[in-house]
Amino acid sequence: MSGLFVTLEGGDGAGKSTQAEMLSGWLSERGHEVVRTREPGGTTLGVELRKLLLHGGDVSPRAEALLYAADRAQHIATVVRPALERDAVVVQDRYIDSSLAYQGAGRVLSAEEVRGISTWAVEGLWPDLTVLLDIDPEEGVTRRASRGGSDDRLEAEAIEFHRAVREGFLALAKQESDRFLVLDATAPADEIHAHILAAVSPLLSR
Numbered sequence: 001m002s003g004l005f006v007t008l009e010g011g012d013g014a015g016k017s018t019q020a021e022m023l024s025g026w027l028s029e030r031g032h033e034v035v036r037t038r039e040p041g042g043t044t045l046g047v048e049l050r051k052l053l054l055h056g057g058d059v060s061p062r063a064e065a066l067l068y069a070a071d072r073a074q075h076i077a078t079v080v081r082p083a084l085e086r087d088a089v090v091v092q093d094r095y096i097d098s099s100l101a102y103q104g105a106g107r108v109l110s111a112e113e114v115r116g117i118s119t120w121a122v123e124g125l126w127p128d129l130t131v132l133l134d135i136d137p138e139e140g141v142t143r144r145a146s147r148g149g150s151d152d153r154l155e156a157e158a159i160e161f162h163r164a165v166r167e168g169f170l171a172l173a174k175q176e177s178d179r180f181l182v183l184d185a186t187a188p189a190d191e192i193h194a195h196i197l198a199a200v201s202p203l204l205s206r
Contacts, residue, residue, distance in 0.1 A: 002084065002085070002087045003083060003084030003085065003086070003087050003088050003089065003090065004084075004089045004090070004128050004129075004200075004203055004204065005080065005084060005090045005092070005125070005126075005127045005128050005129075006023070006089065006090065006091050006092065006127060006128065006129045006130075006131065006200060007092045007093075007094070007095040007097070007127040007129075007130045007131070008020050008091075008092070008093055008094070008130075008131045008133065009094060009095070009097045009098060009101075009130055009131070009132045009133070009169060010132055010133035010134060010135060010169065010185060011134075011135050011137055011140045011162055011165055011166055011169070012140050012144060012154070012155045012162070013135060013139070013140030013141070013142075013143035013144045014133035014134070014135040014140065014185040015133055015135075015143075015185050015189065015192070016093050016094070016133055017093060018189055019131065019133065019189070019192055019193060019196060020036060020091050020092075020093050021036070022189070022193045022196075023091055023193070023196055023197070023200065024036045024091050026193075026197060027089050027091070027200075032088070032089050032204070033083075033086070033087070033088040033089065034088065034089050034090075034091060035079065035080070035083040035088050035089070035090045035091070036091050036092075037075070037079055037080070037090065037091075037092050037093070038092060038093035038094060039068070039071060039072055039075055039092065039093070039094045039095060039098070040053055040054075040067075040068060040071040040072075040075075040094075041071070042071075042075040042079050042092075043071075043074050043075050043078055043079060045070075045071070045074045046071045046074060046075055049067055049068075049070065049071045050071070052067065053067055053068065053071075054154065061103060061107040061108075061109055062109065064103060064107065065099060065103040065107075065109060065113075065114055065117060066117065068098075068099050068103065068118075069099070069117045069118050069120075069121040070121070072095070072096070072099075072118055072121050072122055073121035073122065076121070076122040076123070076125055080092070080125070081125065089204075092127075095127060095130070096115070096118040096119070096122070096126070097130060097132075097169065097172050099114050099117075099118050100114055100115060100118075100168060100172055101165045101166075101168035101169045101172065102154065102165055102168075104168060105164045105165055105167060105168025105169075105171070106157070106161050106162075106164050106165045106168065108164075126179070127179065128179075128203055129179065129181060129199055129200065129203060130173075130176075130179050130180050130181070131180075131181050131183065131196055131199070132169055132170075132172075132173050132180055132181065132182045132183070133183055133185035133192070134166070134169070134170065134182055134183065134184060134185055135166075135185035135186065136166070136186075137159055137162035137163050137165075137166055138159065139185075139186060140162065141159070141162075170182070181195065181196070181199045183195055183196070
């Protein structure tokens, strides 16, 4: 499979969408086909699952993990793999690492089981590069408050949950340092963007 698969990860309020848009614009300006997408919600099925997961009622931890995996299976099969097969660059907000951090570390499910479910769902597809925008959970709360609106079901979790998620992300980055680029999410957006371009550019010329 050709193409390039880049994912952005991090806690709520880390600025993933901002950096995804900046990267997508830079790539488009240079003639690359860019597929800008997200999980959950990157497909018609995913939109409905996103509503249930983020704005629905109570969901048990195992049901939550399975719903994310179902969204991911549909998304990879119908959006991501076809894009990579036609040599496009996929820039995606959240992927398997979010499940490992939120459902594994945050919900305290077995990381091995969560990884197994998701790996099976996507038939073993992992990103070429994962950008982790690291942010202190308290700063994330401040950023979310400044943008207005109400928190979704995960954002509304206690700060201890978000601390566990952050530690989960950092542990994953340490385990797979060749795939991860860890950046301080509180740095200026242009500075973060420059670091991302420095990591993406060599991958484009493979």
